[in-house]
Amino acid sequence: MTFVIVVGIASSSSADDIGNAEKGREIFQKCAACHQIGQDAKNRVGPHLNSLFGRAAGGVVDYTKYSKGMSRAGADGLKWDLASLDAYIENPKALVSDTRMNFRGIKDKTDRDDLLAFLRFYSDNPANIPEAQPTAIAPEVALAPEILAIVGDTEYGEYLSSECKTCHQSDGTDKGIPSITGWPVDDFVVAMHAYKIKIRPHPVMQLMAGRLSDEEIAALAAYFSEL
Amino acid sequence: MKLTRRSFIGTTAAATLAAPYVHAGGHGRPKVVVIGGGAGGATAARYIAKDSKGEIDVTLVEPSRSYYTCFFSNLYLGGFRSLDSIAHSYGTLASAYGINVVHDWAVGIDRDARTVTLAGGTSLNYDRLILSPGIDFVDGSVPGWDVSTQNAMPHAYKAGSQTELLKAQIEAMPQGGTFAMVAPPNPYRCPPGPYERVSMIAHKLKAENPTAKILIVDPKEKFSKQALFEEGWNTNYAGMIERIGPDFGADKVSVDAGAMTVTIDGNVEKVDVCNVIPAMKAGRICEIAGITEGNWAPVNGHTMQSRIDENIHVLGDASAQGDMPKSGFSANSQAKVAAMAVRGALTGSKVFPAKFSNTCWSLIDTDNGVKVGATYQATDEKIAKVDGFVSQTGEDAALRKATYEESIGWYSGITSDMFG
Numbered sequence: 001m002t003f004v005i006v007v008g009i010a011s012s013s014s015a016d017d018i019g020n021a022e023k024g025r026e027i028f029q030k031c032a033a034c035h036q037i038g039q040d041a042k043n044r045v046g047p048h049l050n051s052l053f054g055r056a057a058g059g060v061v062d063y064t065k066y067s068k069g070m071s072r073a074g075a076d077g078l079k080w081d082l083a084s085l086d087a088y089i090e091n092p093k094a095l096v097s098d099t100r101m102n103f104r105g106i107k108d109k110t111d112r113d114d115l116l117a118f119l120r121f122y123s124d125n126p127a128n129i130p131e132a133q134p135t136a137i138a139p140e141v142a143l144a145p146e147i148l149a150i151v152g153d154t155e156y157g158e159y160l161s162s163e164c165k166t167c168h169q170s171d172g173t174d175k176g177i178p179s180i181t182g183w184p185v186d187d188f189v190v191a192m193h194a195y196k197i198k199i200r201p202h203p204v205m206q207l208m209a210g211r212l213s214d215e216e217i218a219a220l221a222a223y224f225s226e227l
Numbered sequence: 228m229k230l231t232r233r234s235f236i237g238t239t240a241a242a243t244l245a246a247p248y249v250h251a252g253g254h255g256r257p258k259v260v261v262i263g264g265g266a267g268g269a270t271a272a273r274y275i276a277k278d279s280k281g282e283i284d285v286t287l288v289e290p291s292r293s294y295y296t297c298f299f300s301n302l303y304l305g306g307f308r309s310l311d312s313i314a315h316s317y318g319t320l321a322s323a324y325g326i327n328v329v330h331d332w333a334v335g336i337d338r339d340a341r342t343v344t345l346a347g348g349t350s351l352n353y354d355r356l357i358l359s360p361g362i363d364f365v366d367g368s369v370p371g372w373d374v375s376t377q378n379a380m381p382h383a384y385k386a387g388s389q390t391e392l393l394k395a396q397i398e399a400m401p402q403g404g405t406f407a408m409v410a411p412p413n414p415y416r417c418p419p420g421p422y423e424r425v426s427m428i429a430h431k432l433k434a435e436n437p438t439a440k441i442l443i444v445d446p447k448e449k450f451s452k453q454a455l456f457e458e459g460w461n462t463n464y465a466g467m468i469e470r471i472g473p474d475f476g477a478d479k480v481s482v483d484a485g486a487m488t489v490t491i492d493g494n495v496e497k498v499d500v501c502n503v504i505p506a507m508k509a510g511r512i513c514e515i516a517g518i519t520e521g522n523w524a525p526v527n528g529h530t531m532q533s534r535i536d537e538n539i540h541v542l543g544d545a546s547a548q549g550d551m552p553k554s555g556f557s558a559n560s561q562a563k564v565a566a567m568a569v570r571g572a573l574t575g576s577k578v579f580p581a582k583f584s585n586t587c588w589s590l591i592d593t594d595n596g597v598k599v600g601a602t603y604q605a606t607d608e609k610i611a612k613v614d615g616f617v618s619q620t621g622e623d624a625a626l627r628k629a630t631y632e633e634s635i636g637w638y639s640g641i642t643s644d645m646f647g
Contacts, residue, residue, distance in 0.1 A: 159579045162274065162563040166556060166584075167633075167640040176636025203616040204586055207602050211582075211613060 024118025053123035065182040069098035102178040140194040150218035157223025181227040188221035256284040257573040260353040264289030267359030267542030267558035269645040274566035276324040286327040295386035305427030319647035336516040359542040360510025368506035376484035380501040396500045403438040404499035410445040411504045418451035423589040429464040443470040446478040459591035509545035523547035528605035530568035540565040549609025581605040588634030596631030
């Protein structure tokens with residue numbers, strides 16, 4: 001609802017020339033597991049996406065988990081504009097081969113345009129975005145505060161992690177299997193509980209998470225957050 | 228008792244043996260020797276060296292300088308991987324982890340003296356010994372076949388030159404020729420392996436020799452991921468693959484490598500290529516060490532210690548542990564439990580309860596991957612299965628493609644976990 005108002009006040013020379021931002025907002029749900037956008041957006045698994053247009057690749061200073069290739073691309077002059085973002089979203093690994101963004105890409109041009117129109121708003125004038133929490137998507141699993149409050153034992157987490165590292169690489173490389181290093185603790189805990197109760201569909205992860213206790217999940221989250 | 232010099236020495240020796248010790252020799256770092264540099268041994272060596280932060284002296288004994296993983300070697304046969312892409316060296320384990328990598332064969336083990344003798348004559352002392360030698364073949368399991376005929380009828384079940392040879396023979400088959408596989412009886416390395424291999428060879432023949440036939444002579448009634456493979460074969464390679472089971476005499480098979488024939492319950496079949504995968508047993512160093520019962524080395528699932536000698540841990544295919552399949556993933560999983568137990572015993576580091584898991588991916592055709600997996604826990608009796616899953620028949624192409632891509636990611640992950 002509030003979003004419609006944003007569309008109304010946006011300058012006609014920007015987002016609405018690109019695509020349908022309203023549809024783009026729905027498409028953004030694919031991104032929202034890792035990225036926040038809008039007022040108070042924070043870095044999560046991925047960097048926040050405010051003021052994305054015109055930003056250098058790898059350019060959010062307090063986000064520390066860029067791949068080497070992404071940082072290098074930024075240093076070499078890659079800036080996010082319509083053309084570069086369109087290419088990146090179409091096939092992330094084609095533009096930045098070692099990107100840690102574990103996303104297949106969006107092949108449909110119209111969908112990309114709509115998404116870019118949505119993203120563009122938060123670059124036009126992000127400080128004035130009227131929504132308090134535009135990315136306030138309900139978490140996948142509503143966990144009791146005491147579960148989120150468990151402080152994980154990193155030594156135990158390191159031992160448990162040896163099981164994860166058969167597939168997930170400890171240097172954060174993402175090749176067919178997502179990178180799980182450097183995630184915020186809460187995101188990690190929520191994701192593992194989502195596998196445990198089988199909201200997330202992957203059978204291997206359901207099996208792995210299925211036999212982990214709350215303390216074990218917290219231990220893994222603590223260990224991987226610092227890796 | 229009169230104290231003679233002789234009895235004095237004897238008493239001292241007995242006292243030394245009985246006293247608690249941290250490691251042999253009484254000084255210097257505790258020593259671990261690992262025999263076999265595959266998914267079990269390389270992983271165990273790396274984890275012990277890495278996590279003990281130099282407190283334990285680790286020696287890895289592996290004859291090959293280039294190690295070819297058995298997993299993904301079928302993809303080489305199918306043309307999906309190069310042989311180079313499944314080759315690994317031990318350079319990083321030596322340079323980054325300080326492991327003494329010795330390229331030699333272990334030929335003797337003295338369990339009382341705790342020494343390993345190498346073919347080159349070197350003797351290595353150990354406080355803990357880890358055996359991860361993989362498999363050897365049971366003599367006489369397929370009458371007519373032995374290692375002297377392995378170039379005429381390759382097993383290709385230890386990757387490398389055998390795999391290359393098998394591929395070359397398939398490429399040299401006449402148009403419309405017959406490829407035969409004598410499949411192994413249970414238990415054996417990589418349960419879906421023979422059937423993934425058939426899929427990969429069918430993929431290759433479909434493109435290069437579409438009238439060729441594949442004959443599987445299988446002593447087992449059932450096999451791993453059977454419904455998935457049979458669905459894939461019907462869809463992708465209709466009419467090419469025939470499997471003969473024990474109900475038609477496949478448990479009474481012999482071969483003649485000179486005549487290139489396979490005899491199934493008295494019926495002689497002339498074939499062009501014959502891949503004989505014999506019955507398997509623990510790598511022979513386990514027998515030499517005297518820690519086998521039957522064909523395999525029984526272990527305690529909590530620590531992977533031999534049930535016959537607690538100074539020896541046995542990993543992977545060679546071990547008899549319970550419910551886990553013999554796979555690279557299993558060996559890697561067991562190696563981490565053993566590494567933790569060894570560190571705990573030698574340096575007093577914390578030991579957590581053992582957890583195990585396994586997943587086996589198989590490729591049926593281009594972008595058509597399937598998988599089976601389970602989790603396990605140690606009981607006093609064995610490593611027991613907790614829960615499992617298997618891919619379903621009729622899955623859509625996108626899921627199968629994602630499963631294949633996942634297997635490529637796993638390969639990259641496990642080989643980094645093994646070789647650093």
